[in-house]
Amino acid sequence: MAALGDQSEQQAMASQPKPLTQSPPISNIVIVIAMQTEALPIVNRFQLTEDPHSPFPQGVPWVRYHGTYKHLNISLIWPGKDPTLGVDSVGTISSALVTYAAIQILQPDLIINAGTAGGFKAKGASIGDVFIVSDCAFHDRRIPIPVFDLYGVGLRKAFETPNLVKELNLKVGKLSTGDSLDMTQQDETSIIANDATVKDMEGAAIAYVADLLKVPAIFLKAVTDIIDGDKPTSEEFLQNLAAVTAALDLAIEQVIDFINGKCLSEL
Structure with missing residues (x-):
């Protein structure tokens, strides 16, 4: 029979708060990429295979490639080709829809949105260059009514990865998203207000869905192109797409290798 003093000590120890346990390592990653040209090098690098039994609703063009790499289950989601016109389903609507569906079905620990973008030499x-994004916002949702204006901008922070940035020596910049490849004067004003270094057509929409469903992204x-340069955006984009996609592919591999075996708090 234990002595009274021992019982008191045991009771005191039982009343102490338990130390927080470290979250488990990341095991399930979803990569969202808008264009097939951007997606296929990553599919090949990680030897992913197209899912013959799509987990997505019948009739949508969305494509899932999946496989395992080291200790990670990787799904790469591409919104596919527009059923009518046969071009990549770029833009915020397709990206938001496919991200929502992927989160619901695949339950990822982490989302990575990878892709090409325009950049500002002034920034x-x-x-x-490959940038990891600190903040995402929209530049073409103009709602000049108090509070609605902030909703339109939709500023959201990306998941912070200070160790990843330091280890891989990545450039960090803010991202501005809109549904047009070109840039109007109004867009430019908004992009400057967003303090953006890079401009794309899906990031802020993916950030919105990830934030809504509480999944780190x-x-x-x-x-691919310098927006404040002297070449037409569309011409420069197509000219540099292949080479820049190769740089993106290499950066994705380095990021995945860094993530492998780590929990979210270690990023």
């Missing part, structure tokens, strides 16, 4: 961007953007 230090050069062709081929990080964003990697590789610069």
Whole structure:
């Protein structure tokens, strides 16, 4: 029979708060990529295979590639080709829909949105640079009514990864998203207000869905064209797409290797 003093000590120990246990390592990653040209090098690098039995609703063009790499289950989601016109389903609507569906079905620990983007040389961007995004916002949702204006901008922070940034020596910048490849004067004013270094057509929409469903999301953007340069955006984008996609592919591999075996708090 234990002595009274021992019982008191046991009771005191039982009343102490238990130390917080470290969260388990990341095991399930969803990569969302808007264009097939951007997606296929990553599919090949990680030897992912197309899911013959799509988990998505019948009739949608969304494609899932999946496989395992080291200790990670990786799903790469591409919104597919527009059923009518046969081009990549780019833009905020497709990206938001496919991200929502992927989260619901696949329950990822982490989302990575990877893709190409325009960059601003005034903010230090050069062709081929790969940026990890600190903040996402929209530049073409203009609602000039108090509070609705802030909703339109939709500013959201990406999941913070200070150790990843330091280890891989990544450039960090803010991202501005809109549904047009070109940039109007109004867009430019909003992008400057967003303090953006890079501009794309899906990031802020993915950030909105990830925030809504409380899934951490990080964003990697590789610069194909200099928006404040002297070449037409569409021409420069197509000229540099293949080479910049290769740089993005390499950066994704480095990021995945860093994530492997780590929990979210270690990123």
